[in-house]
Amino acid sequence: MSEFAAVDVIRAKRDGHTLSDAQIDWVLDAYTKGVVADEQMSALAMAILLRGMTPGEIARWTAAMIASGERLDLSAVTRPTVDKHSTGGVGDKITLPLTPLVAACGAAVPQLSGRGLGHTGGTLDKLESIPGWRARLGNDEFVSQLRDVGAVICAAGEGLAPADRKLYALRDVTGTVEAIPLIASSIMSKKIAEGTGALVLDVKVGTGAFMKDLAAARELASTMVELGKAHGVNTVALLTDMNTPLGRTVGNAVEVEESLEVLAGGGPADVVELTLALAREMLAAAGIDADPARVLASGAAMDSWKAMIRAQGGDPDAPLPTARETEVLRAAEDGVVEAVDALEIGLAAWRLGAGRARKEDPVSFGAGVVLKVRPGDSVRAxxxxxxxxxxxxxxxxxxxxxxxxxxxxxxxxxxxGRLLIDRIA
Structure with missing residues (x-):
């Protein structure tokens, strides 16, 4: 018989007490095994949202989620390893040009990514618009590609932090997504378990982000940086603006097209700026002295992109899907564009079929929004x-x-406003 009962752990947090290491270890292990029921973990997640957690509790919660599964061994990879994680936004295609760029600079980038839900897009959905490309790789394939190509973008394996996978789905349907201890431990448990040596976090702030408030975003970033460091992962966070969509495209194939423009030396200024800023942080964290702007201009990042796509079964030269129907929205009056709201544009793309309401829903690869104006542009009726x-x-x-x-x-x-708001290290 267990020395703990789920209801006692729930009551302890409900009443504002600090959970012990043993309580945290037990409840996450028991939840992963199905001993603690979803409704009990839902109550605990809500108690955490309302009562918060101490830094010690968050660290132990994260460690217990890592311990629920396997840890990848990247010792066969000779290059320094560094990853990037974004908390999600609208038009946030940065992973696509960034991963091959940093690999072309000499790092190995083990990028475990996710799918979109609601108004925020998913990197895997974008890449799956490329004919033949596959998101799922076995651990041996993952390590082999990282060693040979230097860049991998794929789905997290089933054995990586299974407690997080279960809890993530539960949070989404119980109104507890916003709990900073649960966001931080969810992100960091997967990143630490993947075995990367360094990590750069892109924490979005604004209408199109999960974190609307700068103070909450700063708290989340600081919490994750400390968690990374505690587990021996050199971690840095940038706070970046998400009031306006990134770039001019929101969707799947349209964002791949825009990423290819960046890799070819063009693309929207904000996408290039953020890609280079994150690349510099990643290279510094990995101890690599390279100029990503020069490497991008050389075409080496595009070569790295094509090698990465081919390694996962994709055809980098194949035509991308296009939507069957297109409609334009025109200005009703003369004036200046004062704002392009990221949340509303993300919701519009979602309504067109670019996103999903539930995890199991399919997405339309060709659907999306293509912006023709940015804040500050003059327009005529x-x-x-x-x-x-x-x-x-x-x-x-x-x-x-x-x-x-x-x-x-x-x-x-x-x-x-500034695209780059703050840096936390």
Whole structure:
């Protein structure tokens, strides 16, 4: 018979007590094995959201999630290993050009990524728009590709932090996604278990991010940096703006196209700026002296991209899917674009079929939004503001209504905020 009962652990946190190491170890192990029921873990997650956790509790919770599964052994990889994690945003395609760029600079990038849910896009969904590309790799394939190509973007294996996989799905349906201790431990348990030597975190702040508030984003970033360091992973975080979508595309194939523009030496200025900023942080964390801007201009990052895509069965030269239906949204008046709301644009792309409401839902690879204006641009009545793309014309009216509310046109240019808000190390 167990020395613990789930209801006692729930009550302890409900009443504001600090959970012991033994309580944390037991409850996560028991939940992974099905001894603690979903409704009990739901109650505990809500208690954590409302009562919080001490740094010691968060560290132990993270360690227990790591211990619930396997840890990848990257000792066969001779290059320094460094990964990047974004907390999610709209038009956030940065992983796509960044991973091959950092690999071309001499690092090995073990990028375990996820799928989109709601208004935030998923890296795996974007890459699966490339014909033949596969997200699932066995551990041996993962290590082999990391060693030979230097870059891997794939789904986390079933054996990696299974407690997190179970708890992540539960949080999504119980209103506890926003709990900072649970966000931090979820992200860091997977990143530490994957075996990377260094990690750079891109913590998004703004309307299109999970963290709308700068103070909460800073708390999350600091918590994750400390967790990484405690587990021997050199960790740095950047706080970056997510009030406006990144780049000009939101969707799947359209974001791959834009990423290819960046790798070819072009692309939107904000996507290039953030890609290079994160690359510099990753290379510094890995102890590599290289200039990512020069490497990007040389074409070496594009070569690395093609090698990475081919290694996972994809055809980097194949045409990407395109949507069957396109509709444009035009300006009703003359003026200046004051704002392009990231959340509303993300929701419009989701309504067009680019995202999913539930994890098991399919996505449309060709669906999405292509922005024709940015904040500060002057427009005349009748100018095209954006394109809506979908395979299902029945999705257009709701998406059009949502997108129309995203673009605010006024008389004066907005004060441009900084893309890079802060750095936490």
């Amino acid at each position: 009748g100018d095209v503001l954006l394109e809506l793309r979908t395979d299902d014309p029945g999705r257009i009216p709701a998406a059009r209504d949502t997108a129309a509310g995203a673009i605010r046109i006024g008389e004066s240019a907005p004060t441009h």
